[in-house]
Amino acid sequence: MHDRMAILEDITKLYRIGGTEVCALDAVNLEVRQGDYIALIGPSGSGKSTLLNILGGVESPTTGRVTVDGERIERMSERQLLDVRRRKVAYIFQEARLLPSLTALENVMLPGAFSGARQAELRRRAQELLHRVGLGARMNHLMHQLSGGEAQRVCIARALVNRPRLVLADEPTGSLDHATRLQIVELLEALNREGQTVVMVTHDPELAARARRTVEIRNGRLEAA
Amino acid sequence: MKIYRVALREVARRRIRTLYTASGITVAVALLVATLTVGGAAHHDLQQTIARYGHSLTIFPATTHETSLQGFGIGSGHYIPQDLIPEIKRVYDAAIRAGWQQKGGLLLAEGAPGGLDIIEDPIIAPRLYEPAQVLDRDVIVAGVEASEEYKARFWWEIDDGALPAAADEFMAGKVLADVARLRPGQRLVINGHEVKLTGILRETDSPDDYMLFGALPTVQRIFDRPNKISLINIRAMCNYCPVGEAELWLNQQVVGVRATSQREIAQAQHRIFANVASVIGGFVAVSLAIACMAVFNMMMGTIHGRIREVGLLKVLGASRWQLLRLFMYEGIGIGLVGGALGAGLGIVIAQLIGPWLLPTAIIQVRLSHVGLALAAAVLTSVLATLYPAIHAGRIKPAQAFRAL
Numbered sequence: 001m002h003d004r005m006a007i008l009e010d011i012t013k014l015y016r017i018g019g020t021e022v023c024a025l026d027a028v029n030l031e032v033r034q035g036d037y038i039a040l041i042g043p044s045g046s047g048k049s050t051l052l053n054i055l056g057g058v059e060s061p062t063t064g065r066v067t068v069d070g071e072r073i074e075r076m077s078e079r080q081l082l083d084v085r086r087r088k089v090a091y092i093f094q095e096a097r098l099l100p101s102l103t104a105l106e107n108v109m110l111p112g113a114f115s116g117a118r119q120a121e122l123r124r125r126a127q128e129l130l131h132r133v134g135l136g137a138r139m140n141h142l143m144h145q146l147s148g149g150e151a152q153r154v155c156i157a158r159a160l161v162n163r164p165r166l167v168l169a170d171e172p173t174g175s176l177d178h179a180t181r182l183q184i185v186e187l188l189e190a191l192n193r194e195g196q197t198v199v200m201v202t203h204d205p206e207l208a209a210r211a212r213r214t215v216e217i218r219n220g221r222l223e224a225a
Numbered sequence: 226m227k228i229y230r231v232a233l234r235e236v237a238r239r240r241i242r243t244l245y246t247a248s249g250i251t252v253a254v255a256l257l258v259a260t261l262t263v264g265g266a267a268h269h270d271l272q273q274t275i276a277r278y279g280h281s282l283t284i285f286p287a288t289t290h291e292t293s294l295q296g297f298g299i300g301s302g303h304y305i306p307q308d309l310i311p312e313i314k315r316v317y318d319a320a321i322r323a324g325w326q327q328k329g330g331l332l333l334a335e336g337a338p339g340g341l342d343i344i345e346d347p348i349i350a351p352r353l354y355e356p357a358q359v360l361d362r363d364v365i366v367a368g369v370e371a372s373e374e375y376k377a378r379f380w381w382e383i384d385d386g387a388l389p390a391a392a393d394e395f396m397a398g399k400v401l402a403d404v405a406r407l408r409p410g411q412r413l414v415i416n417g418h419e420v421k422l423t424g425i426l427r428e429t430d431s432p433d434d435y436m437l438f439g440a441l442p443t444v445q446r447i448f449d450r451p452n453k454i455s456l457i458n459i460r461a462m463c464n465y466c467p468v469g470e471a472e473l474w475l476n477q478q479v480v481g482v483r484a485t486s487q488r489e490i491a492q493a494q495h496r497i498f499a500n501v502a503s504v505i506g507g508f509v510a511v512s513l514a515i516a517c518m519a520v521f522n523m524m525m526g527t528i529h530g531r532i533r534e535v536g537l538l539k540v541l542g543a544s545r546w547q548l549l550r551l552f553m554y555e556g557i558g559i560g561l562v563g564g565a566l567g568a569g570l571g572i573v574i575a576q577l578i579g580p581w582l583l584p585t586a587i588i589q590v591r592l593s594h595v596g597l598a599l600a601a602a603v604l605t606s607v608l609a610t611l612y613p614a615i616h617a618g619r620i621k622p623a624q625a626f627r628a629l
Binding site for chain 1: 226228230231234238534537540541544
C-alpha cells in the first residue's frame with residue numbers, strides 16, 4: 001500500500017481528429033494521496049474526463065508517466081491494465097449504468113464475478129455494501145424499480161465491491177435533483193472519511209467546495225492544485 | 226453471479242428481439258424435424274413392407290403371364306403340381322446356402338456354432354385360388370395350409386370369431402364380410418358344398434380382404450383340383466437371406482414355375498425415398514445457413530447497439546474471454562429458444578402432413594430427432610454468434626468509454 005495513491009507526471013494527451021491534432025492534456029502533473037477527496041473542476045472539453053480515464057488506465061497518455069498504487073501503468077498491456085482496473089480502480093458514472101436484467105444485488109456482484117471472487121463471499125460483501133448505502137430492503141429490485149438516486153447508490157456499492165484503492169467518479173450527481181445529489185455526496189464523503197480515496201469530476205461548485213482538494217483544469221492544463 | 230446467468234437473463238429480458246432473431250432458426254429446425262419425423266415414418270413403413278414382402282418369393286406357374294399379387298392367375302387354367310413343392314424347397318435351400326457362402330457367411334456342420342442350423346427353414350405356404358359364386362356374389366376362394374399360412378402372414382389377426390379348425394370351416398376377409406354381411410357361425414354354400422364360416426379376418430389392406438379362406442385339401446376337393454395349387458409363397462426366415470439368389474436358381478432349375486421377389490421393388494422405393502429425403506435435407510441445410518446469416522446480422526447489430534453495455538462490462542472488469550462467453554451464452558440461449566420452438570412447430574407440421582403423405586404409416590416423434598434439431602439450432606446460433614462475440618471482446622475500453 002502506498003501513501004501516494006496515484007501520480008501523474010508530465011502527462012500530455014494528443015488526439016488526432018481529422019487532420020487536426022488536439023491537445024487534451026498538456027504537461028499535467030498531479031499527485032493523489034491515500035485518503036484524498038479531490039474535486040476536478042473545469043469547463044466542458046477542458047480534459048477532466050481524459051485525466052480521469054488516464055488515472056483509471058482506460059486511456060494511455062501520449063507522453064508522461066502514470067503510477068497507480070506503486071505500479072507504472074502507462075505502457076501496460078491490455079491484460080495488465082484489466083488486472084489493475086479489477087484490483088485497484090473503480091468508476092462511478094454520471095448516469096447510473098446498471099444491467100437492467102439483473103437485480104441490484106446481482107449488479108453489485110458483477111465486478112466480483114468478473115474478477116473471479118468466490119460466490120458466497122461475494123454475495124455477502126454485496127449485501128453488506130447495499131446495506132451500507134441504505135438499500136438493504138431493495139436488493140432484489142430491478143433497475144426500473146429503483147429511483148435515480150437509488151440506482152446511483154447501487155453503482156457506488158458496485159464500485160466498492162472489489163475493494164478498490166481508488167474510486168473515480170465522473171460527475172456522479174450530474175443527473176440527480178438537489179436533495180438526491182446531497183445524499184450521494186454525503187455517501188462519498190462518508191466513504192472518504194473511512195479512508196477511501198476518491199477523485200470526482202464535477203461542474204457543481206457547491207459539491208467541489210465540499211471536497212478536501214479542488215483541482216481546476218482549463219484547456220488541458222492544471223490551473224491550481 | 227455466473228456469466229451464463231447474466232446472458233440468459235438478457236435473452237429472457239429481450240423476448241421480442243430473441244424471438245425475432247430465433248425465427249429463422251425456428252423455421253429451419255421445423256423443416257428439419259418435420260422431414261426427420263415424416264422421413265423416419267416412411268422409412269419404417271418401407272421396412273415393414275420389406276419385412277412383409279421383401280424376404281419372400283412368390284412362385285407362379287411358368288405358363289401364367291400374370292405375376293402380380295392382384296391377378297393370381299385366376300381363371301387362367303394354369304397350376305403348379307403340389308408334388309413339386311419338395312423339389313422347390315430343395316433348390317431354394319441349396320441356393321440360399323450357396324448365396325450365403327458367396328456373401329462370405331461361414332457355414333459349418335449342423336449343430337456347430339455358425340453351423341447350418343443358423344439358417345432356419347423357410348415357410349412354404351401354397352395357395353389355390355378359385356372363383357366362385359357365394360350368396361350371389363363373385364368371390365375368390367383361397368385354399369391354404371393353415372399352419373404355414375398363419376406363420377407366413379404373421380400380421381393376420383382375427384377381427385371376429387375364430388380361426389378355422391375343421392376341414393369344412395372357412396374364414397372371410399374383412400371387406401367381403403362387410404359387403405356380404407357375413408357373420409361367424411353362418412353356413413355358406415361354395416360350389417355346391419356347404420361349409421361353416423368361423424371367423425372374420427381383420428383388414429389387411431391387401432387382396433386377402435376380399436377372399437374366403439379354407440383348408441387347401443378342402444378347396445381342392447370342392448373345385449376338383451387334386452394336387453393343384455395356384456402359387457406358392459416362400460418366406461425366408463433370416464434377415465440377410467440371399468432371396469435374389471434363390472429366385473435365380475428356381476427360375477433356372479425348376480421347370481414349370483416362375484419365381485418373383487418383391488424385395489427389389491421395395492428397395493427401389495426405398496432408394497427413391499432416400500433421394501427425395503436428400504433433396505429435402507439440402508433445403509434444410511440451406512435454411513439453416515440462411516438462419517445462421519440472419520442470426521449473425523442480428524447479433525452484429527445488437528452488439529453495435531449495446532456498445533455502451535459492452536463498455537460498462539469492460540469497465541467493470543470483463544475480459545475479452547468473459548465478453549466472448551457472455552455473447553456466446555446469449556447465442557446458445559437464442560439457439561435453444563429457436564430450436565425448441567422449431568421442434569414444436571416441426572412436430573405439428575409432421576402430424577398434419579404425415580398422415581396425408583403416408584396414410585398407412587405411423588407418424589411417431591422420436592426424442593433423438595428433437596435432440597438432433599436442438600443441437601443443429603444451437604450449433605447454427607453459436608456459429609453465427611462467434612464473430613460478433615469476438616468483435617465485442619475486441620472493443621477497446623477507451624472506445625467503449627467514449628460511448629458511455
